[in-house]
Amino acid sequence: MHKSSFWQHPVFLSVISGVLLWACWPTSPLTFLVFVAWVPLLALEARSTRLLRFWGWTYLSLLLWNAATTWWVGNTTVPVSGVMANVLNALVMSVPWIGYWKTKRRFGQTAGYISLVAYWLAFEYIHLQWELSWPWLTLGNVFAGQPRWVQWYEWTGTSGGTVWVWVVNMLVFRALQTGVARLRSWRTVALALAVPLVVSTGIRFYRSGLKAVPLNGPDVVVVQPNIDPYNEKFESGTEIQQLQKLITLSDSLIDTTTSLVVWPETAIPFEVDESRFWHVPVLQPLRDFLQRHPRIRLVTGLAGERRLPADTSTPAMRIDPATGIHYEEYNTALQLDTGQGIEYYHKGKLVPGAEIVPYSWLFGFLEKFSLDMGGASGTLGRGTERTVFSRSPAGYRAGPIICYESIYSAYVTGYVRNGANILTIITNDGWWGDTQGYRQHQQYARLRAIETRRWVARSANTGISCFIDPLGQVYQAQPYDVASVIKMHVPPLEGKTLFVQIGDWLSFLALAWTVIALATGIFVRVKKRVWKKH
Template sequence: MNLRIIILSILSGLLLWLSWPTMPFTPLIFIALTPLFYITEKVRHKGAYFGLIFLAFLLWNAGSTWWVGNTPVPASGVFANSFNAFLMTIPWVMYKNSRRRLSATSSYFALIVYWLTFEYIHQTWELSWPWLVLGNGFAMHPGWIQWYEYTGASGGTVWVLLSNILIYTAWKRARIHDYSFAEFCKREIWKPAVVLLLPLLVNVLIHPVPDDPAKQINVVVVQPNIDPYDEKFAGGNSMQQVEKLISLSKEKTDSNTRYIIWPETALFPQGGWEEQLNYTPEVTAVRDFLRQYPHAKVITGAVTLKQYRQPDEAAEGSRTMEDGTHWDAFNSALQIDTSNSIQIYHKYELVPGVELVPYVRYFNFMKKVALDMGGISGSYGRTPACEMLTDPAHNINVFPTICYESVFSNYVASRARAGANLLVIITNDGWWGNTEGHRQHMQYARIRAIETRKWIARSANTGISAVVDPLGNIYQPQPYWEPAVFKAPVTPRYDLTFYVKYGDLISRGAIIFCILLLIHAIFSRFIPGIRNVENNQ
């Protein structure tokens, strides 16, 4: 194999890594895929082509998300990065095959369609991992992507792919026609320039609905900094953790505080039965604290347990006691006030392999495979509870996005469409250590804020806790791995963005075109004259 081709594959992977948050070279993403187009044209051998594309994506995954291996089983990170790189390679193999049947322009269009379909599927199946959606690459530059309120992150994916295609084709034509620099600028460079600059110029025309000052409320965000490996899930210290959370909360809570926000799994790290929560010492302590501030509510993460009284209530894959009773463990969010009513939300988008054994309902023997990452061995349940945490008296609906859920554009938008007017992210990013993992996760919250035009209050166990406004600006970010608490004003917002109202139209369109392209590919096998277009491109 030509050494230059291998170097180009490595170069593409390195450019993708260097352009990814939180690296400071974001513009490189507009050229990072161009080496792969050259490889696609020059490499004929199918196995070699697959290997070269896979190598590029493996380097990108390993460079950007190597920290997923910071678990009790580090090999899980190797598998996750390798498997995701494999999946990313599939759209490019399909693009390569399309070149035999379609013109150059049509095959480029096919690549965009295949990649968008891949990203959409990666948000909907049980092996989901949308962390490296191309549109997430602009998270550190909210001023570039205010138009995400119309397109969501999928619009950013199209921007990246189309820019790479036009830059590559401009370079290719310049080589073929031996243009001088002046001719190159006159004939070719304007095309990618328009695609690169137009989205930036569109931002000037976007003016989100301003906040209503009369609806502003105060929240207190707590960052307890409890070590998830050695302290949080250790038996017998649950009440000590609650006392620490209450002590920090007291530092900033006052009569104007409406919500006090604690992080993921702050309560009941060993699990608390849902029908008994009102009688637990943890909830009693929280209510004793809240009686000093009767207008405040605590939103907190918790591990909750639910026993199914009727067999038909239990979801497939639920756990079974010795007496045959079905039950489940949930990664939950609770809303606690001074009444006896506790609202419970169950996390739906679960981390594959950590919180969810994918498709366990078809493979019962896999129930005990999930890593012990939350004090509960095995998959968490997905039986629905309440959609959001409500305060009807003040018309406030909080969607408590739990950790990994905040990476899902479509899911968060669906909750805003259902009526959520304030977003809360509760997370425990301490599993990843002091790596890019927690920093990337913080940056992705800015995209969710822009897509939905909602305020976000983010409580992270070990950091980074902060508040994000509807323009994607971050306020009061707290230092990593330090206890912290802060008070901030936020405003519930009731307007719906185009993206929230109508959903991800770009991805839906891509799926339709993907189906049509696959039908065309099937029929082309039986129609003479359609194949072997690649030789003429």
Template sequence: MKKPYLLLSILSGVICWLAWPTMPLTPLIFIAFTPLLYISDKVQHRWKYFGLLFLSFLVWNVASTWWVGNTTLPLSGVFANCFNALLMSIPWLGFKNTKRKLPERVAYLSLIVYWLTFEYIHQTWEFSWPWLVLGHAFALRPGWIQWYEYTGTSGGTLWVLLVNIVIYNVWKRARLYDFTAKQILLGESWKPLLAIGIPLVISSLISPPPDDPARSTEVVIVQPNIDPYDEKFSAGAAMDQLAKFLHLTEEKTDSNTRYIIWPETALFPQGAWEHELNYQPEVIAIREMLRKYPKAKLISGAATFKRYTATEEIPMTARTLNDGSRWDAYNSAVQIDTSRNIQIYHKYELVPGAELVPYVGYLSFMQSVALDFGGITGSYGRMPGVEMFTNPADSINVFPVICYESVFSNYMATHIKPGANLLVIITNDGWWGNTEGHRQHLQYARIRAIETRRWIARCANTGISAVIDPAGNVHDPQPYWKQAVLKTTVTPEAGITFYVKNGDLVSKAALIFCILLVVHALLSRFIPGLKHAEINQ
């Protein structure tokens, strides 16, 4: 394999990393794939081409998300980075194949279509890992992407790929016709400038609707800074931790507070049966505190167990007790007030390997191999709980988002649509240590705020806790690995964005085109002349 191609492959991966949050060089994303486009033109050997693709994407994955292996089982990170790099190579292999059979413009369209389809699938199957969706590249630049309220992150992916293709073709034409710098400046530069500039201009013209001061709602966010490895799930530590939560909460809670927010798995770290929650000492102590603040509701992460009755649907993740009854463990969020009505939400988008053994229904023997994160081994259940936390007295509906779920554009938009007007993200980012993991996670939440035009109250066990407004601006971020209590206000929003109302139309269109291209590729094997048919350009 020629050395220049190896260097170009590595260069592409490095540029992707330098452009990725939280690195400051975001504009580099617009040239990140030009080296791969050149390799696609020059390298004809299939396996050499695949090797160069895989190397490039491996460099990007390792440089940007090496921290996924910063756990008690580092091999999990090695597998995640390698597997994701392999998947990322597939759209480019399809692009190369299409390029051999169809005109160049159609081939470039196919690259965009294949990649968007890959990202769409990667958010919907059980090996999901949408962390490196290209549209997330602009998380540090919310002013560039206010139009995400129409397209979601898939619009950003389309933008990135289109600009890379335009810039590469300008460079290729300049080389082919030996343009002078003046010819490039006057005759070609308008193309990438237009491709980059139009979305920026559109973004500058879009802003979220103004807040209604009368709807301003006071929240208290508690960041306890409890070590998830050495302290959080220690036997017998639950009540000591509860005392810490209660003490921190009362530092800033008053009669105006409407929501108190605790992080992921703050309650019942060893698990508690859902039908017995009203009798748990933690719940009794919380209600005793809430009697001082009767208008407040507490939203907290919790580890819960659910026992299924004979008449209920039994999911594939269910486990069996000694008496033959079936049950599930859940990573949950609960809303507690002074009444006996506890609303329970179950996390659905689970982390593969840590919380979910993918397709465990078909590989039941793998049930016990999920990493011991969150105090419970084996796959968590995925049966839905309540859709959102209701608060009729204040006309507020909260969608509680647990950790990894905040990376999923489609999932969050789908759950806003039924009427949620405020987002609460509870998370425990301490698993990955002081790495880019928790910083990237915070930045992605800014995109969710823009897509849904909702205020977000973000509560993280070890940081970074903050609030995010509907324009994607972060307010009052609390330092990582520091105990903190944040008292602030958010505003429930009633409007529905185009993206929330209509879903991810960009990806759905790409999926249709992808099917057509695959059908054409299959038919070309059997119909003479179709393989080399010309398409009007």
């Protein structure tokens, strides 16, 4: 390792890369720094002669990025949950770099660069699928605060942003290697930056009609009740007061044009047997509210449960010790109407630690800590379908996205493929207090609007509630820790973007390249061993 100057020292290169990644992340206005954030690590790899040492410096950089950007994950009564999330996430992020180091030395620089992009995309895809899923720092999310730059996400999803970031970083690194006097390299960098921006501008102009708000269209009302999730929401005896607060806020803006009302995640905070929902006496104010407004449909969150047959066994199954009844609990979204019709959706993407204990056969002892980490008590049941709420006289077919699910780019497209013409995000971001967490979460919703070209109505318990148009522009964003209610004419939209139709095609290509690269590496190694024996 060359140590001729401070600027080339591995400590500096490692730390500055982590700092740049933190400094560019939403909600920072310094997004452009992402285009050079990986350059120090690329320079560090070029000078490295030992894999273990290179991995150590890379891990330090990734740990700094994670800790500085998502430290708020530990802002619960069990701070170790945040520590573990950052430590483990940085660890799995380092795997693509190890693959890159080996591939480059075995097959050359070009193959190494292509493989680094492919390995990173493959890592992001796998990180969206397994039980330790934590895709908050998916690279393409970095542009959530700059939707004007990435209107082409309707073709690629966030994977396109990930590729853009890597390509520009590699071109900048190569330009620095060849010397600043060689203008051709820097022209290539400028082109790689400019072309996606120009394309995005063109798409935004072409799609500008999607954000048009009708003068006399159906209204959507979004409620932000601002109920403390630790000290109030799940306290016994407060159910009536909480319901009344939601109803009073809703009543203040509902009129004859209102067709849809959206309440946040677990707005109905106590556990309810979903098969007997309307038989619960404490829900009488809710029945009265719907009777007063027969034109509306109410999308709301619920801590739901369902009974299971006695011979059923599932990872989330519970047994009532008093009755012996088998049941599962869910983080539920439901749509209600005055005719007592109910449509249910059970959250499919569960938060590790808070709503599901990953690989419970190994970590089952952590179940008792889940509420303190910002979730329910123990592992929840999960839905398998992206259900769309369709019983609306105004023509709304709402995709009920619950909290954490709105981070999942390709997952959200499933609602649109199933017919959703508006997206509703119901969430409770109050678990992590007044930190960057809830701000980042709201920004990510802008990307989901672009990818699907749908309006988003976002109801957050403590904020930020808002409306988002199909170009990613935010309307009526409500401040944190304030009870409020907002209303807007929202047009239901049809049609499917390329990304909705064919999915995360860039990740599929990356997975194919990764499999081929790994198979080729194994084949070459085996061939060499056989050749040596003969």
